Amino acid sequence: MLPAQPNQSLIDGVRCLQAVATAGVPIGGRELARRLEMEPTRANRLLKTLAAQGFLHQDGDRKYQPGAGMHVLAAQSLHGSGMLQRALPVLARLRRRRPALIVALGVLWHDQVSYLYHADPQTPPHQAIGRLGAYPASISSIGMALLATRDDAEIRDLYRGRIIPGHPEGLGSLMGAIRTARRRGFAHVVESENPPHSTLAVTVGVPAEAAIAFAGHSLFPDAETLAVLLRQASLEITPPTTG
Amino acid sequence: MLPAQPNQSLIDGVRCLQAVATAGVPIGGRELARRLEMEPTRANRLLKTLAAQGFLHQDGDRKYQPGAGMHVLAAQSLHGSGMLQRALPVLARLRRRRPALIVALGVLWHDQVSYLYHADPQTPPHQAIGRLGAYPASISSIGMALLATRDDAEIRDLYRGRIIPGHPEGLGSLMGAIRTARRRGFAHVVESENPPHSTLAVTVGVPAEAAIAFAGHSLFPDAETLAVLLRQASLEITPPTTG
DNA sequence: AATTCTGTTGCTATTATAGCACCATGTTGG
DNA sequence: CCAACATGGTGCTATAATAGCAACAGAATT
Structure with missing residues (x-):
């Protein structure tokens, strides 16, 4: 099922996406890194990449929550x-x-x-x-x-x-x-x-x-x-x- | 907005996810690579990675469509x-x-x-x-x-x-x-x-x-x-x- | 003021990915 | 029936992208 060259960045990136969606409340990068047992720098960069694409949103406290892109993805997948x-x-x-x-x-x-x-x-x-x-x-x-x-x-x-x-x-x-x-x-x-x-x-x-x-x-x-x-x-x- | 080290694999991976969701019909890897102007091998590996995680599903013709993980993500983000x-x-x-x-x-x-x-x-x-x-x-x-x-x-x-x-x-x-x-x-x-x-x-x-x-x-x-x-x-x- | 969190970045060794060449399979069409 | 051309998928190695330490600034706490 896994390809010859699975992409670890993608796997961990969607894990982050998933974790923010399930958190229910805005969550900080380091806290999330602990939950996923990830190195904080890595989590930070994945999260900020997702935020830049609009899939996550950083609030005033720089905590992450689901962003517009995620809602779009949700609506499109339900519709699709x-x-x-x-x-x-x-x-x-x-x-x-x-x-x-x-x-x-x-x-x-x-x-x-x-x-x-x-x-x-x-x-x-x-x-x-x-x-x-x-x-x-x-x-x-x-x-x-x-x-x-x-x-x-x-x-x-x-x-x-x-x-x-x-x-x-x-x-x-x-x-x-x-x-x-x-x-x-x-x-x-x-x-x-x-x-x-x-x-x-x-x-x-x-x-x-x-x-x-x-x-x-x-x-x-x-x-x-x-x-x-x-x-x-x-x-x-x-x-x-x-x- | 972009971090010091944006993760290109993650960016292209979610582009694939997005593209499959918007396609509306099952879509093959090479076709998708053309639409996103991606190298086919790269698209193939990103897609199979997403499929292995359950975010995409490959039907009998090995074409991709939204998978259970994507529905979960959708429901959780709407709920979250x-x-x-x-x-x-x-x-x-x-x-x-x-x-x-x-x-x-x-x-x-x-x-x-x-x-x-x-x-x-x-x-x-x-x-x-x-x-x-x-x-x-x-x-x-x-x-x-x-x-x-x-x-x-x-x-x-x-x-x-x-x-x-x-x-x-x-x-x-x-x-x-x-x-x-x-x-x-x-x-x-x-x-x-x-x-x-x-x-x-x-x-x-x-x-x-x-x-x-x-x-x-x-x-x-x-x-x-x-x-x-x-x-x-x-x-x-x-x-x-x-x- | 001192301490300890936090988010974030710079830097370079190291590792994971890029993409060519290739194969197997399936489909089309002469 | 057999080319000719699609397709999905993999092996391989140069190369470029990431890992993660160390470090810094700012908040919050003590």
Whole structure:
């Protein structure tokens, strides 16, 4: 997957971009260098390069925050991959069909899930986008549904030697859950037994590029029914020209 | 603005990222290299580096398109800078107040405007985000309102020696329009006289990080009234802690 | 005033990248 | 069917760009 000559500057540069975006508050260069375990001079130069291009903005205290270029990139990528555009009407219909449940659309990135759409019953539809940050994949049904599409080896590499959220017993427990998800064609994650609260997700696209989910109380009885609903929705979202 | 040692790999890398996002369709490495006037090997390695990090995805034809990492970055940046979150309810109210008009929120990046929110009367509110790509700043009221906050020298550098959309007479004409916008405190761009259609924008934030606009028929008679409405909205969107 | 942060730059050894030449594969068209 | 020409990708080494120490100025803290 990595090219013969991967570009380390680019890798660390986008790590900086990412870190500023996730920080939530303006953050200084040295502080950021510590978080990413980078040499401060290097971080400083990458950050200032990004700032000069307009992807970051330095406020009065010279701290960094997302800049206009980043917003442009965000809008263009959401617009460019028509996925969200195709998904939104379908997701709105899912909400009308099951008004008591949370409806969400998310993508997997490394071991984290990010929600492009996350609407609980009280949320006005126009506030459902970009509402949440990142979330551990292993305790999210969207994450589990997407992990299930990956090779066992890849999953093992991702979690080897680390504590796995939701699976304190270790990798074996996670792989068991993954196999169950593969067999059933959907992921069902129980967040709590009492009160009963769980999440259920199926993937979207071939190969899977995202997943859609229901979340709420008592999904146990009609998991299959909900999975069928989600699978229908998934097919509608999948682009006619397979990419 | 540029650091003592700007990182060229990072600059070209994000240019690639940007180019793939704006392409709209999957695009090959060599094609992209031509568009950016880059050496193909270089483009290839930058693209594959981005793909390995999950920011781009290579489809079956090895063409590149936005990947999960880019969506994560998009969601996090929209979420991270709380601007859109604060803006959405205010924009919804503006739509209710003036149901016949288009309501938009956009940011300026170089000489282009990108809309984070663009809702015409027929658009369901949840489809108003990420709906449009980039647009020339000089023929957009949002672009003009934001350009007006920049130094004259900066604007001149941006457009020197280029054809300026909407101002075929050249830089002098643009600077005149900029001065008018500064004097009045809002930008008013007339797109056509017959049928009458124009756009009106004010900036958001100090320093200006975005602008909000009305667009529609016959904005001429009550430009001042609409500007007042937008200014009130702008103040509500501006974060309590000035950044 | 002294201390310790911070952001930033200058400098040069060192390292990572540039880009040619090349290969494998796929597509077009005679 | 087989040129002819695309394409994505890699190996190699000169070369140019980066790494990171040392240093400086300014803020904040003590």
